[in-house]
Amino acid sequence: MANDLFRRQLASYASVHRDWRNKATHFVGIPVIVFSLLLLLSLWRFELGDREWTVSLAVAIVAVLGWIALDLGIGILMGALMAPAWYAADALAGALGSPSATWTAFTVLFVGGWVLQFLGHHYEGKRPALLDNIFQGFIGPMFLVAETMVVMGYRRDLADAMGEGDVTVR
């Protein structure tokens, strides 16, 4: 289901995320960063087809379509995760009430998420993949889902791409 581009990008991403502490901080940091972006993008709205849309929903839909294009299974799961994340971000933006409060919440979450990312890379001893290849920022959330599926015993193909699992010769 995964295309070659995704496998190569995943292999590249995995090569700088081998330390379990780095993985652990990413499992918190990446969702927090994604949520912070959805929260901020909830501030802007536009009308399309007699309906008001938030930029966060539009960006989330485009992102999920991109993830599906890279890997159908992972992409669908990403969609299932992004839907409640978008809904929660939109609700939080509404509850915060003002753009300044939303910006403050965004800043705290975004900076906090990146602090966790860099803490993980401190343990890893390698700089974040994003600094060398901006596309890796798009792969990061997929890596978390892929890693989870591999740990659960699914997607042997992704385990191979990430260099995980046993090395038993078949």
Next chain:
Amino acid sequence: MLVFVGDQTSEDCKVWRTQWEPLFVASPVYKKLDYRVIYPARSALLSKQQTWPADLRWLLDTFLMSQVGVQEGFEVPRFFLVQNKQVTFSTSGNNGWREVMWPTLQDVTSGQPG
């Protein structure tokens, strides 16, 4: 150091190992280089750290993070010329070996004692 990376299911790798490698090993260039081989049973094992000797795992990660690694993946056979723990040149395929890597190795080792 020259590092050969291949897998046992690849026909091109079999060609390298049966035709080109013996010529290389018999050459004076071979005596001037540390030659290392990564040759697992199947291609999927190439990206696993356990396949690589501990002192060369940095090379695996460096390659996977490189532009060539992201764009091409492990096209085998692949050759790395490593100097001072840095990849100074890399190419793939038997044509890449014959037309680029082999002349490069001859240049690099030409001034070295045997």
